[in-house]
Structures are given as structure tokens and as C-alpha cells.
Amino acid sequence: MEPLGAVSVFLAICISCLVFLAAWRSTWAKGKLPPGPAPLPILGNALQLKINHLSQTLQELGEKYGPVFTLHFGAERVVVLHGYEAIKEALIDRGEEFVARGRLPLADKFSQGQGILFSNGERWKQLRRFTLTTLRNFGMGKKSIEERIQEEARYLLEKFQDTKGRPFEPTFLLSPASSNIICSIVFGTRYEYNNKKFMTLMNYFDDNFQVFSSPWGQLYNLFPSFMEFIPGPHKRACKNVERVKEFVLEEIKAHESDMDPSAPRDFIDCFRMKMDQEKHNGSSSEFTIDNLVMCAADLFAAGTETTSSTLRYGFLILLKYPAIQEKVQEEIDRVVGQARPPCMVDRGQMPYTDAVIHEIQRFISLIPLSLPHAVLRDTPFRQYIIPKGTTVFPNLSSVLYDCREFPNPREFDPRHFLHEDGRFRKSDFFMPFSAGKRICAGEGLARMELFLFFTTILQSFTLKPLVHPKDIDLTPQFSSIGNMPQSYQLCALPR
Incomplete structure (x- = not known):
């Protein structure tokens, strides 16, 4: 490059930086934005973020800048x-x-604003309302779904028995155990654990959760335009979702030949009936085949990965703390015995087990930043103004790890959810499913699955590690959008 050309480039960069800093200072000087570290041009605050420990970084910044800050x-x-x-004020008190x-x-x-999880406006309102109603109609929170989970737990027990004590x-x-519960609601069927297509989908879900939670996923979220040109695991994410959507579309087509409007079998039937009812609305209807595919894929993925990852992380914790496992089993033996499977009515008589499950969810903080929210207009909040269109991340870990509510929050301790006399203690700070209008639609189903799968396994098996408990590492493998547990093996020994 000629000297004059190099000088021109250098001056252009300097001018760009000065313009950026002037605009940033101008906005800051108005006193509107919440405080935060000064960003660099293009990079923003990327150099200050530990992308594999994002929630920890945000925790440290929150302690420095306060309950609402800008990045x-x-x-x-x-x-x-x-x-x-701050999170309660925003998501609950001012949820709208x-x-x-x-x-x-x-x-x-990959979502293109369709489905339940990543849609907005009237589309989101209609689809979420329809989904909640349909989930309830198919048993969420009722005895019928409890019996379905108990049945699946029996299949899971058989698979544990097939290991014959081997690692x-x-x-x-x-994953297939938790997935089969949502599959029975969405597709009207369950799948065998040796079904190759079904197990391939489990691989896609697990892979995507890892990709989203990995540094690659975070780099894409920071620099999407740039990362489009960079090879890496993030390239697999959309391909995985497309394969899931292809599977969902096959199920939808299979429903067409024998759907009975007088007796809908599942979510797909109900959605197709709603599509027929809304035909008169033409292109203005949100009940389209694309939204059906994405809604079903959202439910399929969310109903598979979050519950199974929580159980997987929970069992790893029990391997590290065998005394806690033993105490849970003592309570199961006392309340349930060995003659029948656990049921939801038992939970009220099992405060220690209930506390252990809550503590697992608190301690692992599976989705530490929730999914992002946004404001649709300039929004006064505290003494600041959050500009229209700004993405808002509620740092759920800052609530689940609040030392005022949970002494020694970085220690796994079921007493966080127990009164001194041993009764279960509820806490408003328990927000693993987020809060407010965007709270997880399947919270009730997930709570039921966690209790029934957890207690059914421990009723029949003692879980043993392959290494000494003190050598078990509970640090997440990845920690950003999700906290992924380390990969591990265990032995399930019949009791």
C-alpha cells in the first residue's frame, strides 16, 4: 500500500472511532442509558466478556454497575x-x-420469528394462548399426564436395568424419556428408545444445546454477519433444526389421512382444526403450516432438552454427594416404599426430596440468562430510559445465587429450601423457568417430570460414580445461554 493510502486508511479509522465515541458520549450525557463499561467500536464490550462464563461475567458487572446496566x-x-x-419489577410488575x-x-x-419461543406481537399472543390451552386440554397438570409420565418412567427403569450395573x-x-412425554402431546405417540430416527433427533437436540452454549454460539450472537463466513460448529445449528422440522412435517402429513375433527388426538390435530377455522382470515391468520411446524419443533426441543439436562446434572450432583442420595432414598422408602411407584401426591410428604430437586435447579441455573426480552418503545426504568428496540437480558443466576436468600449460594445445600423443622420452604427467588408473561409454558409439566423420574430411578437404583466423589467436577462444560454439565458415566446398582 502506498504511504498516502495507508495514512488515509489510518485517518478513516480514527475518524470512525471518534464519531462512535462522540455518539456514545452524547447518548450517555443525556443521562438516559443505564451505566456500563465503555464499548469499543465494532467489538463493543466483547473483550470484557468471558464468553464461556457469560453469566459469571455479568454477575461481576452487576456487582460493579448495579441492578440495571448497559453492555x-x-x-x-x-x-x-x-x-x-430489578427482574421482578421488569418481568412481573411491568410485564407488558x-x-x-x-x-x-x-x-x-432458523426461527424467522415463527413459533412460540421467538415470535412477537399478535402472533406470539395467539400462538401462546392456543398452546397453553391445548397443553391443558391434553392433561398438563392433571392426573392423565401424571399416569403417562409414570408409564414412561417404567420404560426408563427397564433401560437402567438393561445396563446390569455396567457403566x-x-x-x-x-433424553428420550423426557421427550416421549411432550411427543405424546404434540404427535400423539411415544417412540422406542431403539428407534434410529428418534434417537438421531435426540442427538440433534443435544448437539444444538451444546452449540448454543459454546463459545462458537456466543461468537455468532456477538458478530453474526462476520461468523456467517467462518467455519465452525455454529454452522451445524440450523442444519440440525431443519432436520427436526423435516421430521415434524412428516408427522403433520401423516396426520392428514386419518384426522377426526370430533376427536383430536394431539397438538397437531388441534392446530390443523384451528387452521381450517381461520381460513376465512386468509393471509392475516397466524395459524399457518409454517407456524405449526415451528411451534411443534419448539415444544419438541424445549420438552426434551431442559428436563433431561436437569436430570443429568442432578444425578451428577448425587454422585458427588452420596449422603444426599442416601437421605433421599430413605425418604422414598418411608413415604412410598417399594410396592408402588411414586406419585405426585407423595411430594407433599417428601420435603427433603422436594428440596433436593429445587436445589438442583437453583444450583445448576440451567438457562442462566433466560431467553432475551426487549422493549417496544422508549421505556423509563428506575432513573434511566431503555431505548426502543433494546434487547434485555434478565440474569436469572443473579437471583438463584442471591446470598441474601440462599446463604453460601455456590454450595449445593438442600437446606436452602427447608425450614429449620424440616418443612419445605418456598422462595420467590426460585426462577429457573424465568418469570412473568414469557415464563416457560411447560413449567407444570417439567416439575412433574422431574419429581416422578427422579424418585422412580432412586426408588429402584443407587447411582455410583466411576471416580472418587471428591474428583467429580460440577463446573459446567459450557456456560452461556445454557449451563451444560460435564460428560460422565455412572453405574446404576439395583437396591
Whole structure:
């Protein structure tokens, strides 16, 4: 490059930086934006973020800048909510103002604003309302779904028995078990654990959760345009979702030949009936085949990965703390015995087991930042103004790890959810499913699955590690959008 050309490039870069800093200072000087670290041009605050320990970084920044602060994820400005009071005020007390879904570039690429998880506006309202109603109609929170979970737990027990005490990796037993519950609602069927197509889908879900939670996924969310040209695991995410959508579409087509409008069998039947009812609305209807595919895929993925990952992480914790496992088994033996399977009515008489499950969810903080929210207009919040369109991340870990509510929050301790006399203690700070209008639609189903699968396994088996408990590492393998447990094997010994 000629000297004059090099000088021109250098001056252009300097001028760009000065313009960026002037614009940033101008906005800051108005006193509107929450405080936060100064961003760099293009990079934003990327150099200050530990992308494999994102929630930890945000925790440290929250302690420095307060309960509401500003960051720049690459070129995008975001606001982070830190602590129970700020998150409750935004998501619950002022839920309508923060109800929009914020940007998450890797997810936005495949969702295209369709389905339940990443839609907005009237589409989201109609689809979520329909989904909640349909889930309830097919038994969510009722005895019928409890019996379905108990039945699946029996299949899971058989698979544990087939290991005959040999070491095994639990992911691909726990994933199909939890997946089959949502499959029975969405597709009207369950799948055998040796069904190759079904197990391939379990691989896609597990892979995507890892990709989203890995540094590759975070780099894509920070610099989506740039990462489009960079090879890496993030390239698999959309391909995995497309294969899931192909599977869903096959199921939808299989329903067409024998659907009976007088007796809908599952979510797909109900959605197709709604599509027929809305034909008169033409292109204005949100009940389209594309939204059906994405809604079913959203339910399929969410109903598979979150519950199975929580159980997998929970069993790893029990391997590290065998005394806690033993105490849970003592309570199961006392309340349930060995003659029948556990049921939901038992939970009220099993405060220690209930506390252990709650503590697992608190301790692992599976989705530490929730999914992003957004504001649709300039929104006054505390003494600041959050500008229209700003993505808002509620740092749920800052609530689940609040030392005012949970002494020694980085220690696994079921006493966090127990009164001194041993009774179960509820806490408003328990937010693993997020809070407000965007709270997880399947919370009730997930709670039921966690209790019944957890107690059914421990009723019949003692879980043993392959290494000494003190050598078990509970640090997440990845920690950003999700906290992924380390890969491990265990032995299930019949009791």
C-alpha cells in the first residue's frame, strides 16, 4: 500500500472511532442509558466478556454497575437486569412493557420469528394462548399426564436395568424419556428408545444445546454477519433444526389421512382444526403450516432438552454427594416404599426430596440468562430510559445465587429450601423457568417430570460414580445461554 493510502486508511479509522465515541458520549450525557463499561467500536464490550462464563461475567458487572446496566454485544446495545428486585419489577410488575422477545441471532436465523419461543406481537399472543390451552386440554397438570409420565418412567427403569450395573452415559436414556412425554402431546405417540430416527433427533437436540452454549454460539450472537463466513460448529445449528422440522412435517402429513375433527388426538390435530377455522382470515391468520411446524419443533426441543439436562446434572450432583442420595432414598422408602411407584401426591410428604430437586435447579441455573426480552418503545426504568428496540437480558443466576436468600449460594445445600423443622420452604427467588408473561409454558409439566423420574430411578437404583466423589467436577462444560454439565458415566446398582 502506498504511504498516502495507508495514512488515509489510518485517518478513516480514527475518524470512525471518534464519531462512535462522540455518539456514545452524547447518548450517555443525556443521562438516559443505564451505566456500563465503555464499548469499543465494532467489538463493543466483547473483550470484557468471558464468553464461556457469560453469566459469571455479568454477575461481576452487576456487582460493579448495579441492578440495571448497559453492555454492547458487538455492535448491538443490550441492557442487563441484575438481582431479584430489578427482574421482578421488569418481568412481573411491568410485564407488558418487557414482554417482547429480544434478538438472539443464532436462534433468529432458523426461527424467522415463527413459533412460540421467538415470535412477537399478535402472533406470539395467539400462538401462546392456543398452546397453553391445548397443553391443558391434553392433561398438563392433571392426573392423565401424571399416569403417562409414570408409564414412561417404567420404560426408563427397564433401560437402567438393561445396563446390569455396567457403566453407561445417561444422556440418551434421559433424553428420550423426557421427550416421549411432550411427543405424546404434540404427535400423539411415544417412540422406542431403539428407534434410529428418534434417537438421531435426540442427538440433534443435544448437539444444538451444546452449540448454543459454546463459545462458537456466543461468537455468532456477538458478530453474526462476520461468523456467517467462518467455519465452525455454529454452522451445524440450523442444519440440525431443519432436520427436526423435516421430521415434524412428516408427522403433520401423516396426520392428514386419518384426522377426526370430533376427536383430536394431539397438538397437531388441534392446530390443523384451528387452521381450517381461520381460513376465512386468509393471509392475516397466524395459524399457518409454517407456524405449526415451528411451534411443534419448539415444544419438541424445549420438552426434551431442559428436563433431561436437569436430570443429568442432578444425578451428577448425587454422585458427588452420596449422603444426599442416601437421605433421599430413605425418604422414598418411608413415604412410598417399594410396592408402588411414586406419585405426585407423595411430594407433599417428601420435603427433603422436594428440596433436593429445587436445589438442583437453583444450583445448576440451567438457562442462566433466560431467553432475551426487549422493549417496544422508549421505556423509563428506575432513573434511566431503555431505548426502543433494546434487547434485555434478565440474569436469572443473579437471583438463584442471591446470598441474601440462599446463604453460601455456590454450595449445593438442600437446606436452602427447608425450614429449620424440616418443612419445605418456598422462595420467590426460585426462577429457573424465568418469570412473568414469557415464563416457560411447560413449567407444570417439567416439575412433574422431574419429581416422578427422579424418585422412580432412586426408588429402584443407587447411582455410583466411576471416580472418587471428591474428583467429580460440577463446573459446567459450557456456560452461556445454557449451563451444560460435564460428560460422565455412572453405574446404576439395583437396591
